[in-house]
Amino acid sequence: AQTVTQSQPEMSVQEAETVTLSCTYDTSENNYYLFWYKQPPSRQMILVIRQEAYKQQNATENRFSVNFQKAAKSFSLKISDSQLGDTAMYFCAFMKLQGAQKLVFGQGTRLTINP
Amino acid sequence: DAGVIQSPRHEVTEMGQEVTLRCKPISGHDYLFWYRQTMMRGLELLIYFNNNVPIDDSGMPEDRFSAKMPNASFSTLKIQPSEPRDSAVYFCASSQGFNSPLHFGNGTRLTVT
Numbered sequence: 001a002q003t004v005t006q007s008q009p010e011m012s013v014q015e016a017e018t019v020t021l022s023c024t025y026d027t028s029e030n031n032y033y034l035f036w037y038k039q040p041p042s043r044q045m046i047l048v049i050r051q052e053a054y055k056q057q058n059a060t061e062n063r064f065s066v067n068f069q070k071a072a073k074s075f076s077l078k079i080s081d082s083q084l085g086d087t088a089m090y091f092c093a094f095m096k097l098q099g100a101q102k103l104v105f106g107q108g109t110r111l112t113i114n115p
Numbered sequence: 116d117a118g119v120i121q122s123p124r125h126e127v128t129e130m131g132q133e134v135t136l137r138c139k140p141i142s143g144h145d146y147l148f149w150y151r152q153t154m155m156r157g158l159e160l161l162i163y164f165n166n167n168v169p170i171d172d173s174g175m176p177e178d179r180f181s182a183k184m185p186n187a188s189f190s191t192l193k194i195q196p197s198e199p200r201d202s203a204v205y206f207c208a209s210s211q212g213f214n215s216p217l218h219f220g221n222g223t224r225l226t227v228t
Contacts, residue, residue, distance in 0.1 A: 033214060035216065037219075042221070043204065043221055043222050043224075044219060044220070044221045044222070045206065045208070045217075045219035045222075046219075047216050047217075047218070050216055091158065095214065097214060101146055101148075101163060101165070101170070101171075101210070101213065101214070102160050102163075102171070103148070103160065103217055104160075105157055105158040106157070107157050108157065
């Protein structure tokens with residue numbers, strides 16, 4: 001079974017700073033997808049970024065980028081020029097490429113951006 | 116598109132009552148998922164459907180839980196009878212095709228007293 005671990009329950013940074021959220025996972029699969037979802041106080045789960053394991057290039061979406069280290073099974077999220085609206089819970093998630101369409105989530109990191 | 120629509124947004128009920136949560140997926144999406152979020156267990160997949168057919172219900176905690184998808188635009192998650200430990204936020208999500216990102220609704224916060 002796949003597991004996803006987020007070792008930072010909470011983080012706090014000043015507006016405009018860069019912050020990196022950590023995620024590690026355990027799997028015997030070779031091909032899979034990794035995701036970061038954001039859950040603001042409104043409660044909705046919003047997709048931030050997706051990475052295909054077969055791609056060596058790290059995914060980027062504007063101020064959000066990932067550092068994907070397949071051998072180390074590590075998938076960190078970097079938020080540059082952080083904004084107050086980035087305050088949210090952030091969840092790392094894993095999905096196998098083949099078989100069941102199960103999205104397995106980590107426990108989440110609560111990120112606070114301070115003015 | 117309006118996104119995944121869930122109702123109600125909040126539900127408060129007494130122990131022993133039947134609870135029905137509703138979900139309308141994004142039009143054209145052929146996968147539908149029900150997740151439960153609690154502080155203790157995080158986000159757990161309860162069940163998912165493909166083309167209205169239940170594919171994996173191994174996450175459904177007990178026989179008190181049941182889910183249906185009578186057509187491509189509607190699904191329900193029913194708890195009968197409800198218990199206080201069922202209190203959680205229940206999310207519905209949909210996706211278009213295999214290995215596509217999930218799009219989540221705003222969730223239903225269920226409180227069972």
